[in-house]
Structure formats: C-alpha cells, structure tokens
Amino acid sequence: MCLIMNSKKNALLIKVGGDFDLVSASVFREKIDKSLDETMCKHLLIDLSRVKFIDSSGLGVILGRYKKIKGNNGVMVIYGANPAVEKILGISGIVPLINVCRSEEEAWKIIDKTEVKEV
Amino acid sequence: MCLIMNSKKNALLIKVGGDFDLVSASVFREKIDKSLDETMCKHLLIDLSRVKFIDSSGLGVILGRYKKIKGNNGVMVIYGANPAVEKILGISGIVPLINVCRSEEEAWKIIDKTEVKEV
Amino acid sequence: MENIVNNRIKLELLSKGENVSLARITIAAFVSQLNLTLNDLEEIKVAVSEAVSNSIIHGYQNETDKFITIIGTLYTDKVEIEVADNGIGIPNIKIAMEPTFSTDPERMGLGFVFMQSFMDEVRVESKVDYGTKVILSKKINSTKENIAVS
Amino acid sequence: MENIVNNRIKLELLSKGENVSLARITIAAFVSQLNLTLNDLEEIKVAVSEAVSNSIIHGYQNETDKFITIIGTLYTDKVEIEVADNGIGIPNIKIAMEPTFSTDPERMGLGFVFMQSFMDEVRVESKVDYGTKVILSKKINSTKENIAVS
Ligand SMILES: Nc1ncnc2c1ncn2[C@@H]1O[C@H](COP(=O)(O)OP(=O)(O)O)[C@@H](O)[C@H]1O
Numbered sequence: 001m002c003l004i005m006n007s008k009k010n011a012l013l014i015k016v017g018g019d020f021d022l023v024s025a026s027v028f029r030e031k032i033d034k035s036l037d038e039t040m041c042k043h044l045l046i047d048l049s050r051v052k053f054i055d056s057s058g059l060g061v062i063l064g065r066y067k068k069i070k071g072n073n074g075v076m077v078i079y080g081a082n083p084a085v086e087k088i089l090g091i092s093g094i095v096p097l098i099n100v101c102r103s104e105e106e107a108w109k110i111i112d113k114t115e116v117k118e119v
Numbered sequence: 120m121c122l123i124m125n126s127k128k129n130a131l132l133i134k135v136g137g138d139f140d141l142v143s144a145s146v147f148r149e150k151i152d153k154s155l156d157e158t159m160c161k162h163l164l165i166d167l168s169r170v171k172f173i174d175s176s177g178l179g180v181i182l183g184r185y186k187k188i189k190g191n192n193g194v195m196v197i198y199g200a201n202p203a204v205e206k207i208l209g210i211s212g213i214v215p216l217i218n219v220c221r222s223e224e225e226a227w228k229i230i231d232k233t234e235v236k237e238v
Numbered sequence: 239m240e241n242i243v244n245n246r247i248k249l250e251l252l253s254k255g256e257n258v259s260l261a262r263i264t265i266a267a268f269v270s271q272l273n274l275t276l277n278d279l280e281e282i283k284v285a286v287s288e289a290v291s292n293s294i295i296h297g298y299q300n301e302t303d304k305f306i307t308i309i310g311t312l313y314t315d316k317v318e319i320e321v322a323d324n325g326i327g328i329p330n331i332k333i334a335m336e337p338t339f340s341t342d343p344e345r346m347g348l349g350f351v352f353m354q355s356f357m358d359e360v361r362v363e364s365k366v367d368y369g370t371k372v373i374l375s376k377k378i379n380s381t382k383e384n385i386a387v388s
Numbered sequence: 389m390e391n392i393v394n395n396r397i398k399l400e401l402l403s404k405g406e407n408v409s410l411a412r413i414t415i416a417a418f419v420s421q422l423n424l425t426l427n428d429l430e431e432i433k434v435a436v437s438e439a440v441s442n443s444i445i446h447g448y449q450n451e452t453d454k455f456i457t458i459i460g461t462l463y464t465d466k467v468e469i470e471v472a473d474n475g476i477g478i479p480n481i482k483i484a485m486e487p488t489f490s491t492d493p494e495r496m497g498l499g500f501v502f503m504q505s506f507m508d509e510v511r512v513e514s515k516v517d518y519g520t521k522v523i524l525s526k527k528i529n530s531t532k533e534n535i536a537v538s
Pocket residue numbers: 056288292293294296297298323325326327328334335339340341342345346347348349350351370
C-alpha cells in the first residue's frame with residue numbers, strides 16, 4: 001500500500017498503489033480528504049497505475065471522493081487502471097460519472113480544459 | 120518449478136528453478152536420474168540461480184545425486200545459489216563435499232580440470 | 239459425472255481487516271493448483287475479498303475478535319469457496335443481493351454484484367442472529383476464455 | 389510482560405505434497421503483518437516447510453487423505469506456529485531431533501536441524517499412534533539483524 005500526493009494549480013494529484021481493499025480504503029479515504037482540506041484544491045486526479053487489486057471497498061473511496069469533488073463543482077479524473085481494475089470500474093457503473101483516461105497527460109488536459117472554461 | 124537440461128562432453132548441466140521442496144524434489148530426482156542414465160554422463164553441474172526456495176527435501180535430491188556421481192567417479196558442481204539458498208547449504212554440511220561456485224564458467228573450469236587430470 | 243474432490247482447505251481467521259488480504263492470498267495460492275487463467279484468478283480474488291469484507295463489516299459490525307471460516311474445495315472442473323460467519327445474519331437475502339442495496343450508507347452495495355459477475359454461482363444461506371454463509375463457485379475449463387465477461 | 393495476541397489464523401490442509409507450498413505461502417502472508425526482515429521471513433518459510441513435510445512423509449506415511457492443522461499466532465514480539473498431525477507419532481523425540489537421524493533411508497535427517505537453526509524455539513509433543521505437534525516460535529525485534537545466523 002502506498003500513496004503519493006502532489007498539488008498543482010487548483011488540482012490535487014494522488015498516486016495510489018498496492019491493494020485497494022477494506023484496510024487500505026479507510027487509510028486512503030482519510031489521507032485524501034485531509035489533503036483536499038489542507039490544499040483547498042477543487043479538482044482531483046487519481047493515478048491508479050500502481051493499483052494491483054481493487055474491490056468494492058476501494059471503489060467506494062473513489063465514488064465517495066467523486067461526490068465530494070462534484071459537490072464543490074470540481075472535476076475528478078482517474079487514469080492508468082490496469083485491465084483487471086478497468087473491468088471492476090466497468091461493472092460498477094462508475095465510468096459514465098467520472099472522467100477515465102489512460103495517462104497523466106490526458107488527465108491534466110481534462111483539468112486544464114475545465115479551468116479555461118471557467119475563466 | 121522448471122528444469123532445463125543440457126549435456127556437453129561428459130557432463131550433464133541441469134538448471135533448476137522455482138521452489139525446491141517435497142513435491143518438486145521427487146520430480147527433479149526422477150528427471151535428473153533419467154537424464155543421467157540416458158546421456159550416460161559422468162559429471163553433473165547444477166545451476167541453482169533460479170531456485171527461490173529450498174528445504175531439506177530439495178537438499179536431499181542434491182546430496183543423493185552427489186552420492187550417485189561420486190560412486191561413478193564423476194565430479195559434481197553446484198553454482199549460482201542465492202544468499203538464502205546458500206545459508207541452507209551451509210547449515211546442511213553439504214558444502215565441503217560438493218564443489219560450490221558462483222558461475223557456470225567457474226563450474227565448467229572445475230569439470231575441465233578433472234577431465235584433463237584423467238587424460 | 240461424479241464430482242471428485244482434488245483438494246480441500248479450511249481457513250479460520252479473526253474478523254480483522256488485514257485478514258481480508260490474507261484470505262485472498264491463501265485462496266489464490268490454493269486455486270492456483272488448478273490450471274486456471276490469470277483472469278479467473280483475479281476474479282476469484284475479488285469475490286473472496288467481497289465475501290470476507292462483508293462478514294467483517296456487516297456480519298460482525300467491525301468487531302475484530304470474531305471468527306470467519308473459509309473452506310475451499312477443488313473439483314476437477316470447478317472450484318468452490320465457502321465463506322461463513324456467525325454474525326448478525328441477513329433478514330432478506332433477495333433484497334440484500336440487489337445491486338446498490340446496502341444497509342451501510344457509506345457503502346455502494348456492489349459486493350454481491352461483483353461476486354455474481356465473477357463467479358458462476360453465488361449461493362447465500364443466512365439466519366438472523368446466527369450468521370451467514372456465502373458459497374461461491376466457478377467452473378474451470380479451457381473454453382472459459384471464450385466467454386465474454388460483464 | 390503479558391503476551392498480547394495480535395492475530396491468529398488456523399489452517400487445515402489435506403496431507404498432499406502440493407499443500408506444503410500452500411502452507412508456506414499462507415504463513416508467509418500472515419507473518420508479514422509483522423514488520424519483519426526478509427531474512428526472518430525466509431527462515432520461517434523453511435521451518436514451516438520442514439514441519440509440514442514431516443507430517444506428510446513421516447506422520448501420515450505419504451497417505452494423502454489425512455489432515456494437518458496449522459495455527460499461527462502473532463504476538464507483539466514473537467510469532468508462534470504450531471503444526472499438528474494425527475499420524476504415527478514419534479517414539480523417542482530426543483533421538484528424532486538429533487542431526488542426521490532419519491527413519492527414512494532416502495532422507496537426510498536435517499528437518500529438525502533447520503527448524504532449530506531458523507527459529508528461536510522448537511517444541512515437540514508426540515504420542516505414538518496419536519500424532520505429533522511441533523511448535524515453532526521466533527522472536528521478532530529490530531535488533532534481530534545483529535545476531536549472526538548459523
Ligand atoms: N455476511 C453478512 N452478514 C450480514 N449482512 C450481510 C452480509 N453480507 C452482506 N450483508 C448485507 O447485504 C448488503 C449488501 O451487500 P453487498 O452487496 O456486499 O454491498 P455492501 O457491502 O456495499 O453493503 C449489505 O449492506 C448487508 O446489509
């Protein structure tokens with residue numbers, strides 16, 4: 001389980017790693033929320049490329065953060081999911097709600113586009 | 120568990136891989152003995168560099184082959200053991216009996232030296 | 239055709255969160271004795287993770303000193319995994335298994351959805367105040383790869 | 389100082405050769421919940437492998453339909469692993485534990501040697517015709533790395 005955070009402009013980038021299950025879900029939830037509060041970032045990017053395993057507990061954290069960001073009129077992007085993780089995302093019905101893309105570059109583009117629109 | 124065999128001159132080279140325990144021990148024992156019989160090789164080299172785990176069952180196969188080779192006036196060399204495997208070899212008391220070295224090159228030198236002496 | 243048991247394992251775990259991954263790793267190592275695809279393996283891991291997490295969160299309401307029993311059985315053509323707790327039980331199994339149904343507002347009600355998507359059969363036995371048993375089974379065969387998932 | 393149990397696991401396995409590695413993997417995943425060194429982990433795996441192999445080969449004389457019970461317990465400062473069978477038992481434990489002693493001419497009599505080299509304590513309880521229990525324990529502490537092995 002690992003977590004790397006980094007904020008830029010109005011967005012917080014989180015790189016999640018390892019197994020994203022019951023135990024790590026509560027750790028991730030707390031840390032992400034704390035960072036969102038501290039940095040006062042509006043947008044959230046989650047890099048899932050280091051996630052080896054995810055189940056509904058892990059997914060719950062993602063969906064919960066989406067609701068929070070959405071409530072604050074921000075944009076959320078997740079990227080880099082491996083095929084197993086992608087399948088889980090697909091079945092969950094989360095995909096139409098959240099921006100899903102392949103790379104950090106694409107993810108930033110989505111954020112930038114939103115920021116421009118707002119200006 | 121994997122096993123690669125190769126015979127050259129009067130020597131059989133076996134590359135053992137994976138976990139070398141109760142189950143794989145009996146597989147390895149059979150295969151090595153069959154190849155020794157078929158190739159009629161006198162000397163035996165065992166490459167342990169792909170062995171991740173060994174216990175007394177795995178060691179038993181090595182010692183058993185040593186006795187067989189020795190009884191046939193051949194030379195046996197094992198090489199490439201990782202530190203964990205090396206520790207097991209050390210405790211077992213097998214090291215003074217069998218030629219242990221680091222690389223395939225060194226192993227062949229030991230075999231060549233013996234062959235020359237015999238000629 | 240009679241079902242021949244090729245191997246069986248019984249695992250008893252305390253209802254602690256960190257034992258969810260332990261259950262996953264053990265069952266993954268166990269079912270790997272069959273010649274299954276990486277895809278099958280990943281799917282079994284998710285299903286086990288959901289069932290064990292449910293026993294901890296719902297069955298035992300996050301109490302960490304209770305026991306969960308997992309029995310794995312390998313047949314020639316299928317694997318069966320039973321996850322049982324002696325927790326609060328489920329009053330209405332049919333409703334509990336509906337997608338997005340959850341008694342916990344923090345959760346998404348996707349556990350049973352994943353179990354059903356990833357296994358060929360999910361049977362649930364439960365009695366209020368006595369506990370819950372989830373029996374997951376998955377056919378293992380070489381043509382499996384041809385069946386589209388989800 | 390009282391010994392606090394942090395986690396406990398019970399594993400029941402059929403006496404089949406392929407379950408030796410299953411026992412190793414499960415116990416390795418279990419003890420990894422403690423913050424131990426890779427060296428400690430490797431040593432525990434060897435000790436468990438020896439004890440489980442002994443139950444299969446000696447205790448059950450290679451019969452594959454018997455059960456082996458493994459109980460792992462994590463304390464704050466040590467890990468304890470119990471491996472038990474209901475096999476033929478050991479008539480003289482002291483002699484059985486001597487280096488190179490084996491009742492099987494094909495084997496080297498090094499199983500107990502490895503268990504004792506790699507664990508801090510090895511206790512054996514056995515009764516002829518009733519079975520054998522081997523209790524392996526290892527202290528886990530940060531200064532461990534400074535102690536030379538073998
Ligand atoms: N082992 C269990 N013991 C008691 N109730 C359970 C158990 N497993 C599932 N349930 C009930 O079924 C509901 C749906 O479960 P599930 O689909 O896994 O979703 P979630 O875990 O997100 O709630 C749970 O909210 C709970 O009420």
